[in-house]
Amino acid sequence: MKTLENQTLLYDEDCPLCQAYTSAFVKTGILDENGKKPFTKITTEEAHFIDTERAANEIALIDTQNKTVIYGIDSLLKVLGNSFPLIATIGKIKPVHFFLRKLYAFISYNRKVIIPGPLHKNTTLKCEPSFNYKYRFLYLLFSIVVTTLILNACSKMIPQLPNGSLTRELLLATGQIIFQSAFLIRFDCKTILNYIGNLMTVSLFGSLLLLPIIIANSFFKISETVVLLWFGTTVLVMFREHFRRVTLLELPKWLTTTWIVYRIIALLLILNL
Template sequence: MKTLANQTLIYDEDCPLCRVYTAGFVKAGMLDANGKKPFSQMQSCPYIDVSRAANEIALVDTKNGKAIYGIDSLLAVLGNSFPWIAKISKFAPVHFGLRKVYSFISYNRKVIMPNPKNTTKHVECLPDFNFKYRIAYLIFATFLTAITLHAYAAFLPKIAGNNLATELVLASAQIVFQAIFLFKYDVRTIVNYAGNLMTVSLFGAILLTPMLIAGEFFHINEFVGTNYFLLVATIMFIEHFRRVELLGLPKILCATWILYRLLFLFFLF
């Protein structure tokens, strides 16, 4: 790989994805040994806009004292080793789409993968709260979850007759139901929790996908399908509990998370 010298990516050390791809750039030789620095160590860097760097990863030219941000930072690194990427990304519609996808992920990264408890007291790289991208994420996660549940219902004969609309209601109404128990909190807290809630649902949908793929090649009987579904639900509950703790929200949300599903099954049958 062609090394982009004298360039340093300022990454969010609490973001697993950010750690992986920045380390990958260095390991692949696309950046030199000093090609990545955690955000918490660059607060005093005169070359970067700290507020913008929290939302969009910054690439600092340490020789010329300039910085670029977001998708342009990543394209600069990739384009240096793969000129065709640089060429394609200059096409306006492509660049626009990449910029939107990057923003969608960046502004939602803390509900996709919340920060662990800050035991070292370092400065956290927290993106601004963007209501538009958060709602877009909720819609995206709801539809993907509903589509997966609808497909998986084939392995659960007792509810196999449900249509996609029913699954959409199941996936989306839980946000409203859980929000009832957060009525004392501000809108931002509720929407942030909703993002985490739907990430758990999306996580469950991802875990169901291998069984859906297996079902294309093998017969999956009701016993296997049901028990795998219960296993996934258990994993989802554990993950939901973990996130509620990280967010410092009342544990009753874990009980109501179960209650909602029991009520839905009651009305379904």
């Protein structure tokens, strides 16, 4: 592994994903031992040549000798491309680079609703992405589509439920957003969208937990008891994760109660309509 020396990545220390891949770069020798540094630990000197607002949105790679900085997908391509030149070559192809930039922005602007961290109200320098309405709504749309498709497939495995449809699952996913948002009407728009982002991450997470049993059922018949137990366990995991996120966001904890109430109402409507 060819080590990229005299280069330091500024990472978000509250983002487990950011911590994981920057640590992996150092441990595998892609970067040297000084190759990672928390964003909040930049020096006064570094603050003069780093665009801190941009660095909060796009991970910054500092050249510690030349005092220059590159950001986002370009910084990752440089780090990986030093050890794997083919990655840099492919990544620089215009259509590929365009796609990677958009994918990176999609993840980065939504990383606090994908993997939330504690609020730091009294910290002057915070590595928090700017609020981007476009990428937030794209994330919500992505979550709704994936959740709808997976739940539609799962519903066909539960004979106790009436025949499902994509329309029904789509209405349930969007109805959940409307129902929960109604209880946050006194909050500002960004707070509501942050909560909805976390809400849909919980739904997306739960849907992905159902994928293994859906895939297994396509190869051999899974008993109804196993399906119901798997589904019930998934709901319990989602309940715990929703409560954890509401606590991190410092929102009313009764939002988890209304989250349960919506699911009970939805189930009763499905069984009786």
